[in-house]
Amino acid sequence: MTRKTNYHMSAEEFRRFGKEVIDWIADYYEWVESKPVVPDVQPGGIRTMLPVDPPLTGEPFSEMLDDVDRVIMPGITHWQSPNFFAYFPSNTSFPSILGEIMAAGMGVQGMVWKTSPAATELETHVLDWMASLLGLPDKFLSNSEGGGVIQDTASSAVLCAMLAAREKATSGVSNRQGVSGSLVAYTSDQAHSSVQKAARIAGIGDANIRLVETDDGFAMRVDRLAELMAEDREKGLTPFFVSATVGTTSSMAIDPIPEIAKLCDGIWLHVDAAMAGTAAVCEDYRWINAGLDGAQSYCFNPHKWMFTNFDCNCFYVSDRHALIDALSILPEYLKTREHGSGAAIDYRDWQIPLGRRFRSLKLWFVLRHYGAEGLAHHVREHIRLAETFETWVREHPDFNLVVPRKLNTVCFAHSQGNSFTEQLLESVNQTGKLFASHTKLGEAFTIRMVVGARDTELRHVQNAWNLFVNKAGEQSRRTSK
Numbered sequence: 001m002t003r004k005t006n007y008h009m010s011a012e013e014f015r016r017f018g019k020e021v022i023d024w025i026a027d028y029y030e031w032v033e034s035k036p037v038v039p040d041v042q043p044g045g046i047r048t049m050l051p052v053d054p055p056l057t058g059e060p061f062s063e064m065l066d067d068v069d070r071v072i073m074p075g076i077t078h079w080q081s082p083n084f085f086a087y088f089p090s091n092t093s094f095p096s097i098l099g100e101i102m103a104a105g106m107g108v109q110g111m112v113w114k115t116s117p118a119a120t121e122l123e124t125h126v127l128d129w130m131a132s133l134l135g136l137p138d139k140f141l142s143n144s145e146g147g148g149v150i151q152d153t154a155s156s157a158v159l160c161a162m163l164a165a166r167e168k169a170t171s172g173v174s175n176r177q178g179v180s181g182s183l184v185a186y187t188s189d190q191a192h193s194s195v196q197k198a199a200r201i202a203g204i205g206d207a208n209i210r211l212v213e214t215d216d217g218f219a220m221r222v223d224r225l226a227e228l229m230a231e232d233r234e235k236g237l238t239p240f241f242v243s244a245t246v247g248t249t250s251s252m253a254i255d256p257i258p259e260i261a262k263l264c265d266g267i268w269l270h271v272d273a274a275m276a277g278t279a280a281v282c283e284d285y286r287w288i289n290a291g292l293d294g295a296q297s298y299c300f301n302p303h304k305w306m307f308t309n310f311d312c313n314c315f316y317v318s319d320r321h322a323l324i325d326a327l328s329i330l331p332e333y334l335k336t337r338e339h340g341s342g343a344a345i346d347y348r349d350w351q352i353p354l355g356r357r358f359r360s361l362k363l364w365f366v367l368r369h370y371g372a373e374g375l376a377h378h379v380r381e382h383i384r385l386a387e388t389f390e391t392w393v394r395e396h397p398d399f400n401l402v403v404p405r406k407l408n409t410v411c412f413a414h415s416q417g418n419s420f421t422e423q424l425l426e427s428v429n430q431t432g433k434l435f436a437s438h439t440k441l442g443e444a445f446t447i448r449m450v451v452g453a454r455d456t457e458l459r460h461v462q463n464a465w466n467l468f469v470n471k472a473g474e475q476s477r478r479t480s481k
């Protein structure tokens with residue numbers, strides 16, 4: 001028997017199956033609307049359809065494609081459905097998908113400038129474009145002391161910010177000798193859990209992060225921040241880091257950044273605008289950037305609301321040296337002639353891992369395909385749809401807004417209270433006709449409707465509202481019997 005010497009897929013097969021895959025994706029966007037948004041499967045159900053043992057010999061690709069339909073699709077939650085209103089959008093678009101495919105095709109690993117100069121330089125350029133599109137302060141541009149970098153997620157961004165702040169506050173001592181217990185970080189009790197996680201990873205610890213109380217609108221209370229900082233200083237502790245949020249996960253609350261920045265003299269202020277940041281592409285929503293002049297770092301996720309597939313976080317710092325000092329270790333095998341010249345950026349020094357994906361390609365495609373005008377159009381449309389939904393809630397006697405709508409997020413509840421609202425959400429989601437998620441705001445069990453999927457139109461939002469109203473009516477009739 002002659003042995004095969006090459007097990008690769010041929011270019012010819014790749015062309016054929018590649019075209020099938022592209023068709024499959026285009027078809028997906030055509031039929032996804034008609035499917036239940038959340039799959040009806042039990043934990044472990046998908047694995048029972050997979051063979052116990054890995055294949056010994058290669059299988060035909062056509063069988064893999066069949067199995068995607070047979071095994072995988074029944075277990076997919078359809079984030080790209082126009083009826084997906086849960087958590088936050090993680091929308092994507094065809095230009096982004098094409099960029100992702102091309103980046104995978106090049107298989108580039110752009111850890112330092114030399115390992116792919118175009119990957120590095122495109123990233124720098126696209127991040128400058130983005131700063132200009134969103135109206136961010138000039139200090140975040142690459143021709144300043146600061147600059148931007150693409151991280152995988154907002155969670156990594158806040159961790160990098162905290163590490164840079166830690167090193168700056170201790171003049172590098174933490175990196176050399178470990179962290180002392182005197183550094184204190186602050187964020188609000190509505191901030192994303194990634195800030196607390198960053199404090200654990202950075203060695204700050206749960207005991208040294210203060211979750212500042214919020215006001216009636218769930219934004220950070222500046223008076224409490226000032227008091228907590230003063231108390232900590234009195235105890236001999238050192239406030240070193242504040243993470244403020246533009247658009248909290250639960251309710252889209254916007255912390256008062258200008259006032260917070262005033263308290264942050266010598267303290268690193270990070271601003272997390274994970275979802276809301278995209279809104280600044282519309283000049284009329286640029287007010288969300290108020291106070292960024294006083295921030296040392298800022299991030300938002302194009303992978304949430306800017307039609308760019310996961311993962312893609314734009315992270316900006318005003319002092320790149322602080323970041324690099326915190327994260328750079330230069331072993332011999334990574335030394336390049338360009339490294340020390342100052343002319344080339346080695347983005348490995350701006351992030352936690354060494355390796356890095358060529359994410360700027362998809363972002364470049366998105367920005368060039370939509371242009372500022374196209375992005376602003378869709379963002380405005382999502383906000384308009386959320387506003388329409390808000391009006392229906394406001395005008396209905398049985399529903400109430402838990403907080404006034406901000407941007408694309410409506411937080412509402414049924415007037416019959418928490419358990420009624422919880423049951424209502426459950427029964428609406430069980431229909432599969434939409435997917436919305438919940439939070440607790442104060443004591444109120446709250447349904448969150450977040451409008452941001454690529455193809456969501458008025459009819460989807462209207463159907464969603466009708467479903468909530470009808471199901472609430474049925475539930476009321478049942479409970480009053």
Ligand code: PLP
Binds near residue numbers: 088247
């Ligand atoms: N920050 C905020 C305000 C968020 O809403 C989220 C996600 O829900 C995150 C951070 C975390 O995002 P990522 O998954 O990019 O880490």
